[in-house]
Amino acid sequence: MKRLLILAFLVLLGGCATEKQVLRFDPTRAATAQRIYFPPVSDEEVPRYVYVGELIGEHNFVPAEPTKKNYLIEALKWVAGLLDLQNPVVLQRPQSGTVDENGRILVTDVSRGAVYVFDQPNGVLDVWEFSDGFRRFSAPTGIALGPAGRVFVADSERKEVIVLDQKGNGQSVIGQGVLERPTGLAWDANEALLYVADTQAHQIKVFDVTGRQVRTIGQRGEGPGEFNFPTYLSLNNGKLLVADTMNARAQLITLDGSAAPLIIGERGTKIGNFVRPKGVATDSENNIYVVESYYDHLLIFDDQARFLLPIGGAGKEAGTFYLPAGVWVDRGNRVFVADTFNGRIAVFQFLGGGAENGN
Known part of the structure; x- marks a missing residue:
């Protein structure tokens, strides 16, 4: 009863003192902290990326303007915290994400079994836990934006792709009885087709907007256009980028078949090699991004598959990673x-220009 009374007071008082919130990518990092560039600033190197900050959860939303504290509310919050009434909403094991046309950052979290929506325009964090009705997500991994504000979410354990509306309400499912373990997704707006990396089947399966399977790409193998446990996908200018994970490479596939697949990277232990590639993406200058999960790097290649530079390394500090998964790029070339x-989304800004050899 005491907990209910405290919660009621918080709701009543909080409702009378609602503050406009804004999203800050690094609210805990000191304003005087030195900026982190990749490659580091030197006479020989021109920086191409700068660390912007991180998304961790509700702590990213702070008051738009400093306000006077209401000490009664602060006291009640403190007591509520002692009673475990206010557990902070934070990312647990984020997998992949996307940014919609409204600027919302959507992130799948396989541990929480949910999609986190960092709603930057409205200054709120939403958590979508239900795929349809009272049915929860099991293992949401890949995510892609579809037509008319729809959102596709691959649930690996449920072996299907869930279609949500713009508010996170379940609309339909794709791939029931067809998919074995869907992971990465990519939506082709021009052709109205959804590409699904069916990891366990070693194939890319293609569905139309009604959910009908129309095509299958690849089979298990090591040759060009063949896959061994493919995971994440990205689509750009008629080319499908595939993380061919257990073949320790990525492949860039021209969908109209006009060119042979471009093989990106190779197995090895040097920086620039792969052991467990996962997330893939491209930016407006056709740079190719591949997450090397095992060695905790984001590796960057040009559109000819030439290795340019790494970002990251193992650690908890800003700009480092611990078993990263997905990568995505928004229209402003934020990576x-x-x-x-590490339970977070690391954010970098591409500064433009060719990254090759620092020129």
Whole structure:
């Protein structure tokens, strides 16, 4: 009863003192902290990326303007915290994400079994836990934006792709009885087709907007256009980028078949090699991003598959990773990395220009 009374007071008092919230990518980092560039600033190197900050959860939303504290509310919050009434909403094991046309950053979290929606325009954090009705997500991994504000979410354990509306309400499912373990997704707006990396089947399966399977790409193998446990996908200018994970490479596939697949990277232990590639993405200058999960790097290549530079390394500090998964790029060339076992999204800004050899 005491907990209910405290909660009621918080709701009543909080409702009378609602503050406009804004999203800050690094609210805990000191304003005087030195900016982190990749490659580091030097006479020989021109920086191409700068660390912007991280998304961790509700702590990213702060008051738009400093306000006077209401000490009664603060006291009640403190008591509520002692009673475990206010557990902070934070990312647990983020997998992948996307940014919609309204600027919302959507992130799948396999541990929480939910999609986190960092709603930057409205200054709120939403958590979508239900795929349809009272049915919860099991293992949401890949995510992609579809037509008319729809959102596709691959649930690996449920072996299907859930279709949500713009508010997170379940609309339909795709791939029931067809998919074995869907992971990455990519939506082709021009052709109205959904590409699904069916990891366990070693194939890319293609569905139309009604959910009908229309095509299958690849089979298990090591040759060009063949896959061994493919995971994440990205689509750009008629080319499908595939993380061919257990083949320790990525492949860039021309969908109209006009060119042979471009093989990106190779197995090895040097920086620039792969052991467990996962997330893939491209930016407006056709740079190719591949997450090397095992060695905790984001590796960057040009559109000819030439290695340019790495970002990251193992750690918890800003700009480092611990078993990262997905990567995605927004229209402003911000690069988001799902730093999975650090429970955060690391954010970098591409500064433009060719990254090759620092020129």
